[in-house]
Amino acid sequence: MNAAHPMPSSTTLGSPSLPDELWRWSATEMAHSVATGLVSSREVVESCLGRIEEVNPQLNALVEVRPEEALSLADDADRRRSAGEELGPLHGVPVSIKVNSDQAGYATTQGVSAFQDAMANEDSPHVASLRRAGAVLMGRSNSPAFAYRWFTNNDLHGSTLNPWDASRTPGGSSGGASSAVASGMVPIAGGNDIGGSVRYPAYACGVVGLRPTVGRVAQTYHPDDVDASLSVQTMLVQGPLARSVADIRLAMRALNDFSHRDPAFVPGAQAAARPDRPLRVGLVRDLGVAAPTAEVNASLDQAAGYLRDVGCVVEEIELPVLAEAYRLWYLLCMEEFRLAMPMVEEVGDAGMKKAAEHYYAVAADWWGEKPTLEQFIAGYARRGTLIRRLGEILETYPLIVLPVSAEQAFEQNADIASVERMRQVMAAQASMMAIPVLGFPAMSVPTGVAGGLPTGVQLLGRRFDEETLLEAATVIEARAGTFTPIDPR
Template identity: 30%
Template sequence: MDNPAFWSAKRQAAAIKAGELGSRELLELYIDRIEQINPDINAVITTDFKTARRVADQADKVITAGEPVGPLHGLPVTIKDAIETKGLCSTGGAIELASYIPESDAPVVNSVRRAGANIIGKTNLPRWSGDIQAYNEIYGTTSNPWNLDHVPGGSSGGAAAAVACGLTSFEIGTDIGGSIRFPSAFCGVFGHKPSFGIVPSTGYLDHALGGTTEADVNVIGPITRSAEDLELLLGILLREEAPWKPDLAPPPESLKDLRIATWLNDDFCSLDDVVSEKLNEVVSKLETENYQVTQNTRPDIEPLAASDLAFKLIGAALLQSQPESGFSHRDWLEAHRSRVGIQQRWAEFFEDYDIILMPVCFVPPFPHVQEGDFFTRTIECNGIARPYVDLIRWTMLVGMANLPSTVPPIGLGSTNLPIGIQVVGKYGADLTTIRFASAIADLMGGYIPPPIANLN
């Protein structure tokens, strides 16, 4: 793509370092695009272009002076509004924090700043990141850039929509039940849910007391237009403090050596035909390219019971600031004991396989639905009304087990909306899932800008 707005962050940074692209030049390009495109999708909700211009000008002076620069030097970026960002209103989508301006950055924001990024704004989300959509009473509704009548996914919906439309170099999102994976799939971009704990997650606003502690299951990770950017950003975001600095498994020398399992449908949460057709197309292409694929296999767990357990664990994490949550510490210990058993089943499974491919969601992107709540809404699947909570059953199986999951774009389904797939690996195999997701994207056509992003 000739338009720098759509380049990978790695390519943008290289061009800035070489003096072929100015940081201020790239910033002005994104500001212009935000002003033209964002009114339709409502992805970027808070901006500080005055400060961003000053930072960009300084970044260009550093290049002119020939001084050493970081890997993200001069890149204009946005951050999900659930992550504390110094000097920018950070609300978590909740009216209680409508005027909250943090005095310090979350660790992940500090990491991207130190690497040279220029933070220009925040992106939309649901209240306390608690939905598969992106709307709240402060900033309104974010729409899917492929069809404005449909949701962009959530909770990092504004983040993925901004990346898809070329409004930012990359995004940083959060994921407790699928909040990086859903919007990446629904908007046709790359997203990575890291192995739990390898990226610091304080500064995450999921309740009124703020992000002073790390919530169980929740992770923070990147959303991008390329797999190489996922790998670049993961390296920048990794926890640095001893003794917690992670030692990730190296990627394989050859992806063709990977033992790949598929678990692409199941009676516990059966798929819409539109999704199933696209996922089967991925498998067919992998087999044509002579990858080692074993279809219809999974860890020795009871998936419905496991996903119900995940509801309990995630619910406990989200209710940590409530004085009477109805979930005692004894309850959590019992749930955690069951989780450890499930994690052991996953570990045993990964003795025989390196990757398992799974759905992100049982339906494709769906129309906006804001009546009712998470537990009373329904979603149509193959002409049948299904519980709204089923949306997160496939993603929770992975999250509650603390596993890494990468979502690559795999093209449009028959409804002309993006579909995604989870590339899941054992704990710490983040680089393997990213590399294999890249291979899948290459086979399926990779990132494509939505028509709304192509300005004349």
Template identity: 35%
Template sequence: MDTFTTAREMAGALRARRISARELLELHLARIDERNPQLNAVVSLDPERARAGAAAADQHLASGRPVGPLHGLPFAFKDTHAVAGWRTTYGSPLFSDFVPAADELIVERIRRAGVVTIGRTNVPEFAAGSHTFNTIFGTTLNPVDPTRSAGGSSGGAAAALASGMVPLADGSDMGGSLRNPASFCGVVGLRPSFGRVPEWPKPNQWETTSTGGPMARNVGDLALLLSVIAGPDPRAPLALGDPGASFAPPLSGSLRGLRVAWSADLGGAFEVDASVAGVVEQAGRLFARSGAAVFSAWPDLSVADDTFRTLRAWHFQASYGALLARHPDAFKQSLADNIRAGESLSGADVARAYAQRTALAETMRLFFQSYDVLVLPVSQVPPFPADQEFPAAINGRPMATYLDWMRSAYFITVTGCPAISVPAGSTPDGLPVGVQIVAPHGADRRLLEVAAAFEESRGPV
């Protein structure tokens, strides 16, 4: 066994006592020692506390008491998710020494499933932007090419997974923060249907753009983690009612007979780098060779840009406006600008955005009456140089802000539909590219089955 063994195999070996939690931890700590100094994916690492946790996991198993589905697996939580007793910085110097007193819900569920906490995964400041860097820990680099971005905001999680430092990872996604780093690093990331993975505590339980979700190296492992973090909770009134166990592997599915809508750019809605478009085209051909009926088709999401940007600015201003007013020099400029953009919004602006979001959901409901899934790019560019905050241009077209190049992800955000990034190929110079598969709202299990069938048909990337 090594650190690239599937999480399901690791969990099974632990339960069968073919390996101990302590032995598994040491394998991962050795891998972290090997790769993390270069990649900077895992932060606030505490090996001695992790060793104590692994010893406790072994004792628990030896006692004959029931164990959770992730019992004994090493785990590093995203540094925007509060973990009781562990440093949680949110990538901000304002929280560089913050230690929460309680777990948030996603952490509570993962810890209850039996993981051994080893540290945190790096994030951009307050998870803003799809490139992972901050003034506390620095920049996370891409495991395939360390001169390139690992994506974000779950960039530390994706880089740690891809390099074998952890077997599973949690993340969150507003504008693509689970999907983009998965694409950049060659792993799998799922933005679930809104309400599938409830969040608590949360200042606004009615805010509907951000959600937690799972990441893994393969779709089956991702389904295992989703089965742990999904399901209703009385503290989250918009949570969907399906129990988490309904998403557990094994997955069964076929691409034969599937009705696939395929588009490289949603009918010219955004620019796409030619190397990315080429991989998405190959994915469409793979669906067709595997027996799917593939159509060049896309929904009209023309109001998605205004909808997302309005709701994002409103959310950021509500969440961080007072903090920015007290500490105007403690925020990166792009985030400060995004927060301030929310100050000029009126009630009518927010109402318009929610009306448009409602219309987008209806557009997708009608669209999926004709198609089973929608296939499009995850990111409009391959991994870009890590010394840039965001790509300056795509196909010669300037990108004015750190959001412009993420439309392929955040247009899907405001539909409420589940979307998964699955490795699909690479650019001519070997950089990973994922394909985004979207399903109707609530159809997360079906989406996992399609993604697993695509993964099997594709074979190793």
């Protein structure tokens, strides 16, 4: 770091000390230091570019980085600060964008070779929000083809590795985002989640990931002239990944802009009323779909203990509503996706095609080979009932602690190894898969490391009550600590 810029003080940032390498700093520390002139955005961006050059060749987390463009954005951020202009919450802070999100001047590849020239003319609303908040858009993070798997590899961009263990998945579909954040390339990465694609990568790489309430963050997923499927409109969200809860808060301050382009966006949504104290917390170990491993159970006990220590009343409960919602995902989402299968057969890669074959084989156990229109309509009707039932439970337990997955990070390509292994993978993800169907907010919080792999828990809360999740996550993080950035292993 340039000696002309002193280290931020502990009284300024609430941290006893900060490392010399700026890429190691949190987004909160970067934003404060840039805004107050302690460091320049150029220095921060140069440091992150150096880290990308050091570790990205091994991890392949960011698949398109334009250093000169990033430095130009940083210089503009420094100019605006020097001119005394109003600064956004992420002013001068590096952020990555996923390859399935529109970013003006970049191809929205979706990890598909046929789309490598699908240039976006304008930002998706959530990308525009980050840009208006002052973020320096640093690069494009990898994703499986069509964001379809919990494993991040595709024929266009190649495989992304988990910095903790190259033999394990970094998660998917936001696996490039989680790998980049965990290894220190960027402090915040954008992701999206319709089946766990923010929370599972965060869990697999030992970082924090938030899935907001449906309607909280304005987005587009398809070009405006393409009709988005009903599941995308009702279940998909954009959410941040970061190394700390404070940085998730910071990112959510940025992802708060109005947009008329999102039919599900709820402008000015009223936050849920603060729950009564002491906070009642439901602890769910097993939905009756897949028994958690000893490591997952230990993480649940650990998080529950931390919450009890600050006065929460933690009670073990059963939550069959989520087991039903999990199976419903494979009716409502997968049957809609079946309409896209001719395109998948034409342009999808071999891994995605095999994953789809296995998904449908397992889903047939519940819904048959060809679910009927009547089943699909009844499924959406049932969805409304389950939303109401879960809402009622959350009035009693405004916070629920449960697994992200019943296993730690899967071995690479476990989903395409066999139908039986896919059946196990799908079952392990049940508590994570259920939540998007019902549109509630949830987040993944790391709790430790076991067997060389991260562990963590999932927090589920009331709609438009992200604040309770963030407060609980802060307690867990304060006791468990943070575990990244790390060097690839």
